[in-house]
Amino acid sequence: MRLSPTPEQLSLLQSALDRLREGFASLPDAPEHSADHAPDHTRPEAVAPALPMQAVLQETATRLHDNFPYHHPLYAGQMLKPPHPVAQLAYALATSVNPNNHALDGGRASSALEKEAVAQLAAMFGWREHLGHLTGGGTMANLEALWIAGQLAPGATVLASSQAHYTHARISAVLGLPFESVPCDTRGRMDLRALEARLAKGGVGAVVATMGTTATGAVDPLGAILDLRAKHGFRVHADAAYGGYHVLAGNLARETSAAFARIGEADSIVVDPHKHGLQPYGCGCVLHRDPSVGRFYRHDSPYTYFSSAELHLGEISLECSRPGAAAVALWATQRLLPLERGGEFVRGLEASREAALELHAKLAADPRFMVGMTPELDIVVWGVRATSVSASSAAARRVFEEAAKLGLHLALAELPIAFFGGPIAAMHADQPTLTALRSVLMKPEHREWLVEILARLDAAADAARG
Numbered sequence: 001m002r003l004s005p006t007p008e009q010l011s012l013l014q015s016a017l018d019r020l021r022e023g024f025a026s027l028p029d030a031p032e033h034s035a036d037h038a039p040d041h042t043r044p045e046a047v048a049p050a051l052p053m054q055a056v057l058q059e060t061a062t063r064l065h066d067n068f069p070y071h072h073p074l075y076a077g078q079m080l081k082p083p084h085p086v087a088q089l090a091y092a093l094a095t096s097v098n099p100n101n102h103a104l105d106g107g108r109a110s111s112a113l114e115k116e117a118v119a120q121l122a123a124m125f126g127w128r129e130h131l132g133h134l135t136g137g138g139t140m141a142n143l144e145a146l147w148i149a150g151q152l153a154p155g156a157t158v159l160a161s162s163q164a165h166y167t168h169a170r171i172s173a174v175l176g177l178p179f180e181s182v183p184c185d186t187r188g189r190m191d192l193r194a195l196e197a198r199l200a201k202g203g204v205g206a207v208v209a210t211m212g213t214t215a216t217g218a219v220d221p222l223g224a225i226l227d228l229r230a231k232h233g234f235r236v237h238a239d240a241a242y243g244g245y246h247v248l249a250g251n252l253a254r255e256t257s258a259a260f261a262r263i264g265e266a267d268s269i270v271v272d273p274h275k276h277g278l279q280p281y282g283c284g285c286v287l288h289r290d291p292s293v294g295r296f297y298r299h300d301s302p303y304t305y306f307s308s309a310e311l312h313l314g315e316i317s318l319e320c321s322r323p324g325a326a327a328v329a330l331w332a333t334q335r336l337l338p339l340e341r342g343g344e345f346v347r348g349l350e351a352s353r354e355a356a357l358e359l360h361a362k363l364a365a366d367p368r369f370m371v372g373m374t375p376e377l378d379i380v381v382w383g384v385r386a387t388s389v390s391a392s393s394a395a396a397r398r399v400f401e402e403a404a405k406l407g408l409h410l411a412l413a414e415l416p417i418a419f420f421g422g423p424i425a426a427m428h429a430d431q432p433t434l435t436a437l438r439s440v441l442m443k444p445e446h447r448e449w450l451v452e453i454l455a456r457l458d459a460a461a462d463a464a465r466g
């Protein structure tokens, strides 16, 4: 797991830049302004003197030291997976052109690459037809999906589980749609009886099924939700921002894969290539099953869309200017690592899930800890055994800090105590939620590093006891 592309990979960028330049070779020469500026004597005292570019980049790199080692397997905390070198290089290559995927005038080639890459994502969910595009991230993508739901059923209520991403309540408020949260069962999935009871009261326009919750990776029972749609008539939006790629994984539990098997029946799907898809940040994706919802996006722009009668991505997107480079990076990544069962990319997802199952089993056998639900994807949550929920929470925070001192970076999550079943029943329940330890094992390398992760966790747990 490297922090950056190798020198050999960087030389591939150099030759790709040469190839790119060939495409513009017939232009008359337009020399750049000299980089060596004459000293500026009008500069006010308070402004730092300009530095040569090399010094600026050295200073920039030094400033970037202030980060956790996200790329390293001992970073096993939040949802952070390093972008693939091909994504980094293709992104850098594209910034030379700096295309804008708002309109074909500003990003012809990169718009074509976006349409291809997005069609591959739609095909992953079994869709041959779709309407979709990339977004700045999962939040914007979910906003568009719920916006369409609101256009189709104005004023109707949006439902999502109590473990759904908090963005759905906020997006609904932005869109002026009523929002209600549906309780979860002890495995963090939407409770079907509670959902049915709410649907019976009427007025529901959309149900968000979370395909991999952000806190624990729980997958809502999509099949049953779709069956309820047939009876009650509402839109089903699958928020697969985190878990979407797992539709291809071959080693999910039966119930989880049954839910993913029906994701193509959802009305809209969101997946974040900048989470599991090896992309730098700034790459979400929204997909609508019925392309005719494109009519809601229609607008007249006096400025853009003059170059051709072909579809401009800005005609089917709420955001205007968007980085064409994000589409180029995604396309290049999927060219190198196609989205296919059994392929290298999917084997990586499967390795992450194996790592999570193994960590969960090791923690379950450790008398110092208590585990939550068996991971459905690759996220593990666990608590520290203590006499009370508050003491357990305080102990989890100490383990988190001691682990960080030992170079193992975990995360914390505030979760309902019901997620921890038996062991917590014996504890004094002096608060309704538990601060638990959480580890997102997104990197395929986590499987090989599990022994080292467990050794450091062991030492951190001992240190936390004092």
Ligand SMILES: *Cc1c(COP(=O)(O)O)cnc(C)c1O
Pocket (backbone or CB within 6 Å): 136, 137, 138, 139, 140, 142, 165, 167, 210, 212, 213, 214, 239, 240, 241, 242, 272, 284
């Ligand atoms: C991350 C996430 C989001 C938000 O996406 P961003 O890319 O962070 O804007 C929404 N829903 C789920 C389930 C997520 O995991």
